[in-house]
Amino acid sequence: MNKDIMICGVGGQGTVLASKIIAAAATQEGQTVHSAETIGMAQRGGSVTSHVRIGDKAHSPLIPPGSADIILAFEPSEAVRNLRYLKAGGLAVVNTAPVKPVTESLKETGYDGKEMTAYLRRKCRCIFIDSDEVCAPFGSAKFFNIIILGVACATGETGIGKDVILNQIDLRVPEKFRETNRLAFLAGYEIGEKEKKQYED
């Protein structure tokens, strides 16, 4: 199996944990995995990306443009920024809640993400989720990374099984948050299953 999975968002949204869980789960399944993350200066309030490459055909850690099977976008404009990495026919799972740039209050652009989601809808197969809505039952936006993992896993585009990811969540999340994270993943999984059914019909 060869899969290229891109995760993108804004520094501080928890993209790194999501990519670590995917990479570890694929490793647990006996796959060869390479990955890379944005580190350093670019992290501070900036756009961040993680590239996860599963399979022997990936030699380099970065996904070439037009190669990603799936993009997990934690922010709508970041989905557009990285859309060139998605292959034609690939799937984008996109959070519709915008993160305004930190310079927005100094120089207002009126950015609200809507133009981005409309553009994405025209360009590729998308699953849109609103982080405010899906995180509400869990009381914190911090669970979004686990929820989106659930959505992506259910679509089958990551090529990784549900149980392996749950196992990695158990291994990586401190015990007192474990149960909530499991529930968040399963909630995301349910959304993914429904969406998959919709676009398959």
Added chain:
Amino acid sequence: MPQKTGDKMKEYVMGNGAIALGALAAGVNLAAGYPGTPSSEIIETISKYPHAGVHLEWSVNEKAAMEVAAAAAYSGARALVTMKQMGLNVAADPLMSVAYVGVKGGMVVVCADDPGPISSQTEQDTRRFADFARIPVFDPSTPEEAFEMIGDAFEYSEKYSTPVIFRPTTRVCHAYAGVEAPDESAPKKYEGFVRDPSKWVIFPRLSNYNHGMIEKRNAEIAADFSSYRFNTVQGSGPLAVITSGVSYAYAGEYSEKHGGIKIIRVATAFPFPEDFILGALEGVSSVICLEELSPYIEEQVLKTVGRHHLDIEVKGKLDGTEPHNGENSAELTGAVLDRFFGFEPEGNLIDVSDSPALPARPPVLCAGCPHRASFYAVKQAMKGRKCVFCGDIGCYTLGNAMPLDMVDTCLCMGAGITMAQGFSHTDKDTVCFGFTGDSTFFASGMTGVVNAVYNEADIILCVLDNSTTAMTGHQPHPGTGRNMMGDIVEKVSIEKVLEGMGVKKIITVNPLDLEKAVNAVRECAETPGVKAIVFRSPCIAIVKSGAKCSVGSKCINCRKCIREIGCPALITENGSVKIDSNLCTGCGLCAQICPVGAIGGEGDE
């Protein structure tokens, strides 16, 4: 998370982690370095794995690290030094000399290059530095290779009694992959220093003799490298790619897609393995060189082709086929190779040429960062005065962003202090400020202060002391009272150091106390000579937030807070100013700026 497979542990680690584990597996006895992206995680990884018997340190700078390691290698121990590419400029003095003197134990200098550059001032090529110093260089293309190759580097270093350079790039350092680390490793047993002034004391006669010896030895190493396991040839045909580092991975992927192309990979650029290249070039009529930073391998291939009168076309950076600047990518190398091999560009791309304008997300100082308050205090105190603000390397370089706009120059580590002096001699009507961080002060600021005192400069030195090396990931330094052996040590006092060096006026102030901070700057501006202000407040990432601020009903929506300090926590919502409680750390700077006292801590309203 380690996973047991047979007698080996498979670890999914960052390239820098792979280098660290490889060095532990090779029995490293001492590791020293100075933080710098993309090299910082090597020392940090060693500290997180069992390393009993290994001396580990963040040295005060790269030169110190190199000298500490050289002594260890003179004793027969295995020594690892880590730094980023510009760090080698700082450590060039000891490196050039230890290259002449040689070593007994293995000495591996890991110097991480940063094509792009992604987080550096220069796109210098450390392979060229190896050539300049006449010492071998190893160039891994993946984390897995880096793990294997670091052990080879120690072996070659000991075999030829020379320090060697190990040169990964950002895409190797910060990539992740699985490596099979040994269950156990033990530091090397070594003899200890054996006194021999004819060997260890560098004098002109020794240098002259060793210079000749080194060139003879390098010819032997070049022959040895010709059968080195990571100098490889795959595929066949009259057209060939010669490559190294991560570009080798891009070429490999291209080959997978196009049913195999001839790829010659040079993992040891210096001493150049000419015999290997000659063999690899048999039957080849045209080669294209794929490498980053400088056309080093290309130049060596041209020399080889010239010396042996080979009828082979050599393409690369020098003939304009590829750019000199920036990093390579699958995309760039793919386009170059398509033209070279005559393949039609293939792609599965989504057309994004009509994409809407994207919000820019430039890096800025974090919400609550004490550097913002320090810069603001200087700016307020100096309103209407002619000033120059000499910046330096660290998070505080971001003081250049609007609305602070407080960085006029930034050159290299420690230059803020010394460049302010230069301006004080040439622009006498100007108040000259030199900014430096705490770690930078210890790394390369102190000698600059002595220079200022001795040469009668008229400057205000601002030490932005946030009690950590923030930019590279919060490493400890001499002012923090902790070291990499896990010991609590006496903090080196910046004020006492300044006093000892002859600075007469030293004011320590909390930058978050705006009035006091502004007064300190004014007082220094009225005093001739060398003055220093230590702005001391910890990095927000290493302490808990205080009570968060909020905007009350008194707000007249003048937006002075937003216009003047640009804190990311100050946002506008439905036309009025709000504080994002997820970002606010409760630093209180905005509350001190508000002209109507509308901003307060929690519970004030």
